[in-house]
Amino acid sequence: MRTDTPVTLFLKDYAPPAWLIDAVDLHVAIFDGHAEIKSRLACRRNPAAQASPLVLNGEALELMSVTLDGAALDPTRYACVDDRLTIVAPLPDTFRLETTVHIHPDRNTQLSGLYKSKDGYFTQCEAEGFRRITFFPDRPDVMATFSCTVEADRARFPHLLSNGNPAKAGACEDDATRHWVRWEDPFPKPAYLFALVAAKLDVLEDRYTTASGRPVKLEIYVEPGKLDQCGHAMAALKKAMRWDEQRFGLEYDLDRYMIVAVGDFNMGAMENKGLNIFNTKYVLARPDTATDADYQGIDRVVAHEYFHNWTGNRVTCRDWFQLSLKEGLTVFRDQEFGADTHSRAVTRIQEVRALRVGQFPEDAGPMAHPIRPASYAEINNFYTATVYNKGAEVIRMMHTLLGRDGFRRGMDLYFERHDGQAVTCDDFVAAMQDASGVDLAQFRRWYARAGTPRLHATGAYDAETQRYTLALTQHLAPTAYEKRLAESGQPVIDGVLHIPVAFGLVLPDGRDAPLQLAGEPAASGTTRVLSLTAPTQTFVFEAIPAAPVVSLLRDFSAPVQLEFEQTDAELAHLMATDSDAFNRWEAGQRLATRVLLAGIAAGGVGCDWIPDAFVAACGRVLDDGLRGDPALAAEALNLPAETVLAEAVVAQGGIIDPDVIHTARVALRRHLAARLRDSFEAVWTALAPAAAYAPDGAQVGQRALRNACLAYLAESDTDYLKSSVVPRLAVQLKAGGNMTDEIAALATLANLDLPEREAALADFYTRWQTEALVIDKWFSVQATSRLHGTVTHVRALMQHPAFDLKNPNRVYALIRGFCGANPRHFHAADGNGYALAADVISELQAMNPQVASRIARSFDRWRQFDADRQAHARAALERIAAVEGLAKDVAEVIGNALKAG
Ligand code: B3K
Numbered sequence: 001m002r003t004d005t006p007v008t009l010f011l012k013d014y015a016p017p018a019w020l021i022d023a024v025d026l027h028v029a030i031f032d033g034h035a036e037i038k039s040r041l042a043c044r045r046n047p048a049a050q051a052s053p054l055v056l057n058g059e060a061l062e063l064m065s066v067t068l069d070g071a072a073l074d075p076t077r078y079a080c081v082d083d084r085l086t087i088v089a090p091l092p093d094t095f096r097l098e099t100t101v102h103i104h105p106d107r108n109t110q111l112s113g114l115y116k117s118k119d120g121y122f123t124q125c126e127a128e129g130f131r132r133i134t135f136f137p138d139r140p141d142v143m144a145t146f147s148c149t150v151e152a153d154r155a156r157f158p159h160l161l162s163n164g165n166p167a168k169a170g171a172c173e174d175d176a177t178r179h180w181v182r183w184e185d186p187f188p189k190p191a192y193l194f195a196l197v198a199a200k201l202d203v204l205e206d207r208y209t210t211a212s213g214r215p216v217k218l219e220i221y222v223e224p225g226k227l228d229q230c231g232h233a234m235a236a237l238k239k240a241m242r243w244d245e246q247r248f249g250l251e252y253d254l255d256r257y258m259i260v261a262v263g264d265f266n267m268g269a270m271e272n273k274g275l276n277i278f279n280t281k282y283v284l285a286r287p288d289t290a291t292d293a294d295y296q297g298i299d300r301v302v303a304h305e306y307f308h309n310w311t312g313n314r315v316t317c318r319d320w321f322q323l324s325l326k327e328g329l330t331v332f333r334d335q336e337f338g339a340d341t342h343s344r345a346v347t348r349i350q351e352v353r354a355l356r357v358g359q360f361p362e363d364a365g366p367m368a369h370p371i372r373p374a375s376y377a378e379i380n381n382f383y384t385a386t387v388y389n390k391g392a393e394v395i396r397m398m399h400t401l402l403g404r405d406g407f408r409r410g411m412d413l414y415f416e417r418h419d420g421q422a423v424t425c426d427d428f429v430a431a432m433q434d435a436s437g438v439d440l441a442q443f444r445r446w447y448a449r450a451g452t453p454r455l456h457a458t459g460a461y462d463a464e465t466q467r468y469t470l471a472l473t474q475h476l477a478p479t480a481y482e483k484r485l486a487e488s489g490q491p492v493i494d495g496v497l498h499i500p501v502a503f504g505l506v507l508p509d510g511r512d513a514p515l516q517l518a519g520e521p522a523a524s525g526t527t528r529v530l531s532l533t534a535p536t537q538t539f540v541f542e543a544i545p546a547a548p549v550v551s552l553l554r555d556f557s558a559p560v561q562l563e564f565e566q567t568d569a570e571l572a573h574l575m576a577t578d579s580d581a582f583n584r585w586e587a588g589q590r591l592a593t594r595v596l597l598a599g600i601a602a603g604g605v606g607c608d609w610i611p612d613a614f615v616a617a618c619g620r621v622l623d624d625g626l627r628g629d630p631a632l633a634a635e636a637l638n639l640p641a642e643t644v645l646a647e648a649v650v651a652q653g654g655i656i657d658p659d660v661i662h663t664a665r666v667a668l669r670r671h672l673a674a675r676l677r678d679s680f681e682a683v684w685t686a687l688a689p690a691a692a693y694a695p696d697g698a699q700v701g702q703r704a705l706r707n708a709c710l711a712y713l714a715e716s717d718t719d720y721l722k723s724s725v726v727p728r729l730a731v732q733l734k735a736g737g738n739m740t741d742e743i744a745a746l747a748t749l750a751n752l753d754l755p756e757r758e759a760a761l762a763d764f765y766t767r768w769q770t771e772a773l774v775i776d777k778w779f780s781v782q783a784t785s786r787l788h789g790t791v792t793h794v795r796a797l798m799q800h801p802a803f804d805l806k807n808p809n810r811v812y813a814l815i816r817g818f819c820g821a822n823p824r825h826f827h828a829a830d831g832n833g834y835a836l837a838a839d840v841i842s843e844l845q846a847m848n849p850q851v852a853s854r855i856a857r858s859f860d861r862w863r864q865f866d867a868d869r870q871a872h873a874r875a876a877l878e879r880i881a882a883v884e885g886l887a888k889d890v891a892e893v894i895g896n897a898l899k900a901g
């Protein structure tokens with residue numbers, strides 16, 4: 001473990017690599033206790049760079065030998081210090097460098113590089129894991145063709161996989177119990193896309209023929225016995241392959257596409273060329289073990305990794321500051337895939353909800369950064385909601401400004417110019433601009449500016465002239481990021497953003513007004529994308545026949561905080577009639593936020609802050625759910641999350657009181673449950689399942705609404721709860737065959753202080769103890785429970801035999817569930833939640849810094865709480881900061897948290 005303070009790297013210091021590697025040939029031999037890696041690199045001086053020695057990265061490697069053009073290298077010609085192997089000058093312009101190293105995959109608890117999981121060996125190289133396998137210039141702008149021979153015991157590791165196409169295989173000459181397979185990948189790639197697997201697995205095989213007729217073998221490898229859980233992932237893969245051909249004209253390029261699922265994995269999945277490695281969570285699904293959300297997650301992650309084959313692999317990043325080049329774009333692509341294959345409106349609502357829960361607080365906290373940060377200490381800390389989700393919003397804004405065809409032309413030009421290259425976000429924007437003729441010079445600032453812009457709007461209707469005037473103003477206050485920039489002597493970027501504001505006017509009868517801007521000869525269209533490019537701009541619309549209600553930011557056309565005064569009646573009108581489904585939902589959320597902020601101001605007590613009109617609006621949502629789209633109704637009934645309400649309190653200049661926020665939100669749910677009981681009952685009854693489980697759009701929507709109704713009914717007074725709701729929860733728990741309904745019932749019961757709770761949890765555990773992903777759910781519903789004593793219970797669960805600090809999924813289920821998704825208990829006034837987090841982070845950082853660092857992010861908003869909570873949080877943060885040899889991932893996060901403010 002490192003003891004140095006983290007070194008900050010700067011985008012401005014980028015320099016091209018002094019040496020290029022044209023080809024890599026690896027021989028990886030796996031033995032019990034260690035692996036031997038022989039590497040042969042074809043090195044070439046980069047004519048475009050300054051002359052300097054060849055510097056190779058290497059971490060936790062035992063160097064056994066090094067030769068240059070076949071001759072052992074004299075120890076004076078190289079130095080191996082500080083995670084670097086330096087080959088000193090003079091060097092020929094081209095040469096062959098061979099090294100042999102030993103590594104210890106069974107001791108690799110970081111799960112970066114080559115590691116052992118259960119009985120198999122797997123790799124994770126992004127961002128900087130390849131250097132933990134062999135010495136290499138481990139940076140994405142060094143692209144080489146790879147060949148890799150994997151060698152291991154035949155009986156224990158029948159599958160030996162790497163990138164590309166299999167070229168040869170055989171038995172080891174000196175030991176017939178061992179075998180080898182040689183893989184060749186014809187596409188030059190950076191080392192972060194290298195992958196290798198040696199394991200005993202079951203494989204689901206299928207075939208796909210690309211649009212141009214190329215046959216592709218598809219393979220999904222899973223732990224033996226799990227083949228019955230792979231069908232959905234395979235179907236998702238084929239759907240994604242077809243979609244990318246149809247929407248973007250992009251085809252697969254190798255003979256084989258492999259997905260390998262592993263239970264120990266730091267994140268969701270990894271797009272290694274031709275050999276994706278996946279967290280089991282995003283592969284395995286069966287109706288009785290996986291929820292609708294799991295099925296959808298599989299669709300999206302399978303598609304995401306597949307789409308990276310072009311946006312990430314064929315065209316990759318020049319350096320890690322450009323991470324959003326591939327991630328923002330690929331998230332946008334998977335979002336569009338989701339929208340084209342499911343409900344576009346529900347998909348968009350879920351994305352915006354995720355942005356508000358995960359990205360807006362990040363932009364307001366100590367780790368704030370733009371989608372292309374100018375500096376970082378540990379790149380793994382920048383796989384964030386900002387780089388991914390706000391990155392996707394930035395791509396979406398370009399799509400909005402260019403239109404679908406213009407965007408497609410931009411994509412085509414991007415690939416035409418840059419296939420096979422490692423490029424920058426500027427190269428992407430340039431392709432979009434050049435292909436469309438739309439000036440994106442000002443738009444580029446989105447890549448450099450951190451923070452969530454505030455969009456302030458005012459409007460006025462003049463009945464006499466039939467004109468509607470809209471004034472828009474943008475504000476973007478400096479964030480913690482600008483502070484960090486200034487501290488490191490970097491220029492602070494400011495300047496006005498180019499914000500696309502989709503806009504419509506809804507008339508009193510609910511129809512959209514045709515839009516005619518002053519100066520235009522006639523009206524055209526009912527939604528306009530207004531380009532806000534100045535600090536303040538005014539737009540005048542003519543011939544508006546009656547006072548309209550404004551529908552602003554349709555489809556959430558920009559990632560901003562909207563400040564726009566609208567009356568309850570106006571919001572109710574939008575909820576009922578807006579032609580933009582997203583804004584119908586949004587109007588409901590704004591109304592709910594307003595009600596809840598009043599409740600929070602009232603200390604969460606009583607219910608006179610709940611207007612009848614709001615109850616009535618929810619009643620209409622329930623009716624619509626029955627008649628129309630249940631999925632949209634379920635989204636509408638889902639009140640803003642506690643973390644989102646907390647940010648709304650902060651935006652008003654308040655201090656977060658997590659107890660009051662929780663109490664107010666529960667009070668509103670209870671009030672709705674009491675007042676709308678008959679409606680909830682009616683919907684629950686009407687939506688009883690009529691067919692066998694299928695994760696299709698119609699059923700998913702029905703289950704979402706039905707379970708939302710049941711959860712509301714569970715907020716009822718005790719008698720009704722015991723007599724009418726608990727028995728239904730029990731039935732749903734026992735029904736079997738459908739994890740969506742089962743876990744919904746268990747999560748509801750986990751919030752209730754009733755004897756049935758313990759029995760249900762115990763029974764669930766007994767039934768599912770052999771299904772790891774289901775047991776993760778069992779930990780997670782307890783971690784997120786509302787009940788008093790949850791922190792103590794979480795501590796007890798950490799001692800449960802099924803809990804394992806070394807398994808990221810378990811840690812995410814229990815610890816991140818508690819710290820990230822249970823704000824009231826994590827921010828408990830006595831500081832016990834913070835103390836628990838500090839204990840876990842301190843222990844975990846030595847084993848798995850990436851996962852520990854993610855947990856550490858739960859402290860981001862600690863300064864927005866009262867003085868006592870701040871004192872507890874500070875003590876916890878300082879305790880972590882004082883850990884000897886603290887991993888740099890955690891040091892960066894904790895350092896920023898303590899610094900800001
Ligand atoms: N590119 C990987 C993420 C790697 C994270 C490394 N800490 C998965 C993805 O975004 O597709």
Ligand code: ZN
Nearest residue numbers: 304308327330
């Ligand atoms: Zn990705």
